[in-house]
Amino acid sequence: MAKVPDTPESLQQCICGGCPSYNQCMQDNQEGLYCAREKSACEFDRNGCICGACPLASEYALDKLFYCALGAET
Ligand code: SF4
């Protein structure tokens, strides 16, 4: 399976910013695109994950959720 590229174009498609689990700490760290990067450095509550609605999840056939807790697929 192709890996999600860590590019500005990918970041633009990432919808983490609209997720109920995405918090102020993540925003302050300008985090996102967790499926292509490392997991979050922030503590956060799991209030749901909207990765399933992300265009990159469809394009790269991602089958997990909470990449902010998992980091990139290896
Ligand atoms: S699948 Fe999730 S972590 Fe990856 S770019 Fe989309 S919203 Fe962000």
Ligand code: SF4
């Ligand atoms: S990886 Fe999922 S749970 Fe985490 S911020 Fe992105 S959409 Fe929300």
